[in-house]
Amino acid sequence: MYRVMIVDDEPVIRNGISAFVDWEEEGLSVEDHYANGAEALASLESGSVDILITDIKMPLINGIQLMKQSIERYPWIKVVLISNYSDFEYVKEGLQLGAVDYLLKLTLNRDDLLAVLRRCISMLEEERRKDSERHHFQQGALYRERKIVEQEIKRLIVQEQSSPSSTAWVPAWLEMSYVCVYFILDAAEEWRENDGFLYVQLMLEELQEKLYELVEEGTALLVAENSLFLIFPNNDGEVERRLGQWKQLLETRWEISTSAGFAIEQGVHNILKGFADSRSACQRRFFDGLGGLYRMSELQNNRENTYTVADPSYDWTPIFEMISAGDPVSFAVEFALERWKEGALSPEQVKHEAYSLLAGVNKLHTNDEALLAERYEMLNQAETLEQLASILACQLEEMEKSFIPKLTDNGYGGQLITKALEYIAAHYTENLTLQSVADFVHLSKSYFSLLFKKQTDRNFIDYLIELRIREAKKLLAHNDGRVYDVALAAGFKDVKYFSKVFKKVTGITPMEYRDKHQTPEFKIG
Template sequence: MYNVMIVDDEPVIRFGLKASVDWTKEGLHYVGDYPNGEEALKAAEGLTIDLLITDIKMPVMDGLILMKEMLQRFPRLKVILVSSYTDFDYVREGLQLGAVDYVLKPTLEPEEFTKLIQKCVEMIKMDRMVEEKLALVNQTTLIREQKGLEHVIKKVILEDSSLDELHRKVGWLKAPFLLLTMTLNHNDKLEEQYGFLYKTMILEDVQNYFYKNIDEGICFSVNENQMFFLLNTKVDPYVDIERLKKVLEQETNSSFTVGFEMINDLFSVKEGFEKSRLASGRRFFHPNESIFRYESFQEGKLTSLDIKWLHQILLPYDKQGLLEFLRKRFQEWESKMALPMEIKNDACEIFGHLFMKQLELDELMEKYKQIKKIETLEGVRKTLLLQIENYAELSYHKHHHPHGDNAIMQKALDFIHGHYTEELTLQLVSSHVHISRNYFSVLFKRFIGENFIDYVMNLRIQKAKELLENTSMRVYEVAEQSGFNDVKYFSKLFKKLTGSSPIDFRSRSQSPL
């Protein structure tokens, strides 16, 4: 609704003007009525006034001065002057200043006054429409410029293309430049709970929010859990980063780590991006911090694994010897401060020697992928220690129940198909079949050929398809009945997996051939 106020020094006139129009029906919010211009200006503080109905001659501040003051505050303001027969010279001046029209007090008719109000409302609507169209044109032009620069930066960073095109595309963005690598935290938990595609949708939400709300800069995903940002900064970069990080975390209900570097020339963008990426990786050693500026440091080099000693404690299996071996290796990881990926590769090598005879090659490679996704040094330590328990369990099952896995999986699948529309986790199902969560994860992938959560999500999507085809349930009801507690996530995932929104899918499936 648009705001309107009445200003006249005669109470009877103010009352008559107010009573002659159904303001709400005309799409107007009646702010109030005031005896002079000074009081009206005070009342307008903190508001946007769209329509001013004012007398011309008043004490303290007259209507023409009020009109000038109001137009300075609200350039799109519509003004109706209220005058007597003797005010015509003032009326002429008011019309020259931009008043829409005037009404005469002695001959004021409610019907004519209402028509004049309606005319002003239409003019206000037209102004708003023009403003919105201009804003849309400006936003479209800006986004086109941002996307053009994004394309060039991507080619420079990811494809090692020439830098020649950069300066032609970046005239609208001024130095100094702030380069950020923003990494999504807790990826393993997100994948386990929602599946792989959920992370992609979070990064898409980040990019959509950025281009809708931030004019100066670009952003794009560089892998499944990282975004790159190029921004202009005019203040302390930590202030800008903290503000951006906070709003994106609120918008996506997620947690991020940010690494950053400052550059003064875009010819350094590739090097700056790599530094911001390395800075983001420092969370591996400092999990309680979330913003890191690049600092040059000397990475340590790990000593080669003593494979002979490792095999001696595995054949025969010596659990205490293995724990002592790992304890010493963990100490070296921490003291050498090697690159996170080198530590993860070291962990994969230990894991490979530990499970080479227990797992198939594809299962072993899947475990390597999982280790390389671990986000902290403590996480890598815990994972390897947990594998010691799995080692004993796998060995026991292999020698004592060579055919028992079929029965375990059948029992697990029966449970999954009976409960997939409820809250269902890997831990819940593994507890039901009385084996460890990690061993069940290996077993499930071996038998089914896909991860547990992806299997469950596909069951839920199939259920949703059936409900959309055969019932008139609303989309949020379909989501709930299919096992999704977030209708927004359900709609996005449904479209990702089927190529159609739930509503479009229903329309096509229920329309006659």
């Protein structure tokens, strides 16, 4: 709806013009009536008007002066002059200044007024249409230009080129100081599982479009299944504040969490470096937690350049010994965390070492390669060191629960002993004997004893005691029950015998073991 202002020092003229027209039906609204140009100009300070109907001769500021100042403020405004026969010289001046038409007071009627108003509306709509086409053309041209820049930058990154083969596409701002930002959608795997791969891609594309709206100059690229790379001019020097505001806006709009790393570069030849540095800065989320905004500092840059090469032969013997002895998994993981929290390894290298550790423990137990591959995939999906530690601990716990010695062969004898081991694992807290287990697998006591020793490289009773001691360690580390209760729960009927055997195996008493190992769960910080 277009807004109309009526200005005339004669109330009868103002009221007559208002009464002539059904304004709403014509798509118009009369905002105000004023008796002179000074009042009208004061009103224009607080809001624009589309059509101005004004008398020429008025006190304080006449209609021609009002018209001049109104057009200066609002170039689109359409002016209709109201005059007497004696005002013709003023009318000529008004028409030269751009008035749409003039109406004589003495002969003013509804049809003439409507005809002029509809001409004003037609002119306003035509101008808006042209403005819209111009805007779309400009936006389209800008969009095409950005897409060209986007593709060329993507080519530089994919081909790992520091300098483009042609600079024809390079915008002027890329030769100045600019900001490189690497955005990661947190918990993207969870989004993919719940809503599908295409949903995540559409979300990233919407984020890309929103970032284009937020920056007048710049480009945004989809660079991974969960990541965007953004480059924009560093005009105001308040990069961190602006990025923080954008992050909050995006996260609120889509109800998501993002992590971002950024670096400041200059010149098109530094795009590849800006990409690598901003991505490395964003990787701090692995150590510091999701949802952060990280800047690539000189100190971090130096550390990134001196990352230790992950050593697949790193000596994990202390951890293997802990796990083999049945000590709490949390202590084994904490031992590894002490190395990983130093920051000498990249997130990928940490995950590689975690897998090496898991593979080593796997060999101590079932040596199930298929299961190991599944566990590696779970480790690889960890987005933070805390998540990695938690996944690793759970997997080690599972391995420990399925503590079964490696057998010398998988033939019929191995199958019988596997069956016996499963039976022992289910009944070790009961009054198990060599005879009862031999009966279960339908072998003689003597033959079962020989076969068990051959397949597991240990005596039946030694294995049973080892299994019970491992259970006792878990109970001591995770609850405050009496040693007597721990002994019974682990399968020992005599607490004195239990204490004696426990010390012989571990070198310390049950209470000393509890004091040493009963601590809060491992922490990342």
